Amino acid sequence: MKTSQGRIAFGVGLLLVPMMLIGCGPNDKSAATADPVIGKELGLTVGSVADVARPEPLQVEGYGLVGGLAGTGSASCPPNIRAYLKQFILAQVPGGSVAPDNLINSKTTAVVRLEGVVPAAASRGDRLDVKVTPVAGSDTTSLHGGWLYKADLKLAGSFGPAARTLAVVEGPVFINTIAVAEPDPTTGYVLGGGIAQYDYVGNLRLRRADFARASAIRNRLNERYGIDTARAVSPRDVEFVIPPDYRRRKMRFVSMLAATFLDETPELKAARIETLARGLAESQAGESCEIALEAIGRESLASLQPLWNAPEEEVRLRAARCALNLRDDGAIEALRTIALDETSPLRSEALEAVMVSARRNDAISLARRLLRDKDARMILAAYESLRNMEDAAVSRELVGRSFHLEHVVQTDRKAIFVSRSGQPRVVIFGAPLTCRDNIFAEAANETVTVNSRAGQDHVSLTRKNPTGLGVLGPVRTSFSVSEIVRALGAERSRADAGDVSGLGVPYTDVVAVLEQLAAKGAVSAEFWAGPLPKIAE
Numbered sequence: 317m318k319t320s321q322g323r324i325a326f327g328v329g330l331l332l333v334p335m336m337l338i339g340c341g342p343n344d345k346s347a348a349t350a351d352p353v354i355g356k357e358l359g360l361t362v363g364s365v366a367d368v369a370r371p372e373p374l375q376v377e378g379y380g381l382v383g384g385l386a387g388t389g390s391a392s393c394p395p396n397i398r399a400y401l402k403q404f405i406l407a408q409v410p411g412g413s414v415a416p417d418n419l420i421n422s423k424t425t426a427v428v429r430l431e432g433v434v435p436a437a438a439s440r441g442d443r444l445d446v447k448v449t450p451v452a453g454s455d456t457t458s459l460h461g462g463w464l465y466k467a468d469l470k471l472a473g474s475f476g477p478a479a480r481t482l483a484v485v486e487g488p489v490f491i492n493t494i495a496v497a498e499p500d501p502t503t504g505y506v507l508g509g510g511i512a513q514y515d516y517v518g519n520l521r522l523r524r525a526d527f528a529r530a531s532a533i534r535n536r537l538n539e540r541y542g543i544d545t546a547r548a549v550s551p552r553d554v555e556f557v558i559p560p561d562y563r564r565r566k567m568r569f570v571s572m573l574a575a576t577f578l579d580e581t582p583e584l585k586a587a588r589i590e591t592l593a594r595g596l597a598e599s600q601a602g603e604s605c606e607i608a609l610e611a612i613g614r615e616s617l618a619s620l621q622p623l624w625n626a627p628e629e630e631v632r633l634r635a636a637r638c639a640l641n642l643r644d645d646g647a648i649e650a651l652r653t654i655a656l657d658e659t660s661p662l663r664s665e666a667l668e669a670v671m672v673s674a675r676r677n678d679a680i681s682l683a684r685r686l687l688r689d690k691d692a693r694m695i696l697a698a699y700e701s702l703r704n705m706e707d708a709a710v711s712r713e714l715v716g717r718s719f720h721l722e723h724v725v726q727t728d729r730k731a732i733f734v735s736r737s738g739q740p741r742v743v744i745f746g747a748p749l750t751c752r753d754n755i756f757a758e759a760a761n762e763t764v765t766v767n768s769r770a771g772q773d774h775v776s777l778t779r780k781n782p783t784g785l786g787v788l789g790p791v792r793t794s795f796s797v798s799e800i801v802r803a804l805g806a807e808r809s810r811a812d813a814g815d816v817s818g819l820g821v822p823y824t825d826v827v828a829v830l831e832q833l834a835a836k837g838a839v840s841a842e843f844w845a846g847p848l849p850k851i852a853e
Contacts, residue, residue: 358588361608362533363574366520366554370570371437376482376510377475378430380467381405381420382448382489386782388458388501389426390450397427397451400477408466426456431851432469434483437516437558437566444510445737445849446485449503458501460761461782461822462489469510485510488718492736493760493828494845501761504824505849508739518570520546520554527551536578540613541569564672565641568607575608585615593619597631606634614642624650633662637669648678655682658690664697671701680707687727692844696733699724699743715742715805719823721798723747730841732797732834734827737849742801742826749797751775751839757832759825766800766829777803779819788819797839801826 362368379397382389393401402416419425432446448464450456466486470479487509493499522530530548537546537556546556562569577588589612596605609616616638623635624647636650654666667686671679679701686698687709703710703722711723719740730746754770763780777800778789788808793799804826806818821829827845834843 358577358591359584360578361574362520362537362576362578365524365529365578366522366533368520368570368574369518371516371518371566373436374434374438374482375472376432376434376469377472378467378469378485379451379475380428380430380448380485381465382426382428382459382462383419383424383465384461384463385424385426385456385459386461386784387423388456388460389423390454390456391421391423392454392456393420393427393451394453401427403477404468426454426459426462427451428456428459428464430464430467430469430485431472432483432485432510433851434469434510434512437518437570438512438514439558439563440512440515442512443508443738444483444512445508445851446506446510447503447849447851448489448506456502459489459504460491460501460824462504463487464489464506464509481513483510483512488740488823490736490740490822490827491824492848493824494734494736494831499760505736507735507737507823507849516558516566518556518558518573520556520573522552522554525551530554532578536576537573540576540611568610568641571607572611575604575611577612585612588612589616589619592616593623596634597623597626602630602634606638610638610641614644617642617644620644621646629654629660629662633666633669637665637673640669640673645675645678648674652682655686655694663691663694667694667697667701671704676705680705680709683707684709684726687724688729692729692731692842695727695729695731695745696844699733699745712741715802716807716818716820719805719826721801721805723798731844732830732839732841733844733846734830735846736827737846740823742830744798746841747798749839749841750795751797751800751833752795755833755836755838757829757836757838759821759828759832761825761828764804764819764821764825764829766833768795775800777819779804779821791817791819797830797833797841801830804829 381401398420401420405414405416420427428448429451430446430448432444434444435442448459464486466484468481469483469485471482485506487506489504490507491499491501491504530551533554534546534548542559545559546554548554558566558569592605592609596602620635620639623631626632632650633654636647639647648670651666651670654660655663670682683698683701686694689695709726713721715721722741722743724743724745725747727745730749733743735741753768753772755768757766758764765778766775768775774792775795776790776792778787781788791803793803804819804821808818808820831843833839834841
């Protein structure tokens, strides 16, 4: 099989990704079905004759240049990295308009090491966070306020001009100041700034070479999941892609491949459904049975429907989720009941099932209702779902070049959420939110100040000039938190009267100011910070 230029194939004989990274060795975590409920008496499955390599996240790395620094950068750069960056810069800016050495040597730039993790079974365009640190030996003192110029990310351990680019990254550098006594200004993240450059191609490896069997597997998968899902590329290897209907359930699809039966007759199918439905209801192999029933298809629905009312909540969840994945909208009510039950430990799973597989209007209806939930985790999950669906319940505007300001009004909770992973954003729950007067707050590095004296009818915002020459501002705003955020983050410009109308404050400092406002009680709202990126050293 000839894979397209935008794909990475995971299989034997493909040199780009070592097999140890995708789990095809003797200790691999394959998707083969091993549960005794799905025994040989039910017929052969794909997983009983082939190892299905489960996709794993890929660690990537690279080197790049952070610009826009206030004299805190460094000319330090190992010779091999300097040579690479010079070649990369000239390729990005042809014509000799930029002198690479001058750019690298400037104190307003810093050469940095980049680390990230591409999601498992990535699709072209998937986003990832990227960690940014100065290269070893650098005397860079701070990356605060910097912007990472476009850079390539390669498979960790294989970096070099000849290695394939798996992702590209560009964007503002975020320095975490939340819940840390002394923030490290030399460690930052480009939140959601990485973009995957390939589509995942998976591999099934037959345990015994047999082209007839490989062709039969290909035909069965194409019959069940859509034409061009699979292709036999050798007597032992079958490549597969994720069908469009499963783009939001990629790992589920890989598991279903292993559970897909190879031979079918009406009698065999009926016996399988009966056995698997009983296993779902009675045994500890609920997950295996659920996946196998979905792999069989819509013929399983008649046996799943009675289980929506089973006494065990987990059985109801699994049966309803499986049925909804098979396009039975009648399962939504069972999932909705679980999601709305404040005592259920399975609420998040039920919500996710509806968000992924239900019709748009049904998903939006449930998510909007959960915006009024008592559990902050469910509120945030509902918000994320509505945001991904671009629902009108979440309004969004770009502030400056570095982050979004969003409003969620259909909630009783007053809160400010700031992301520290994925796209940088400030989210106002229960908008509008307003500050009181007699406040004073500043960013952790004391470069940004928010001030309002007692009885004053406005808020004053100032920022130390990044060039070190004086102070920008003051900018006056109302007590609206949204207006304060806009004025802080907006690009620096001057109104007709000559006053500064935007301070161009980095997202890092906007987050720090909001944390201070909430901590000091200047705004009657909770402060929620999302998790930091999980990037292995």
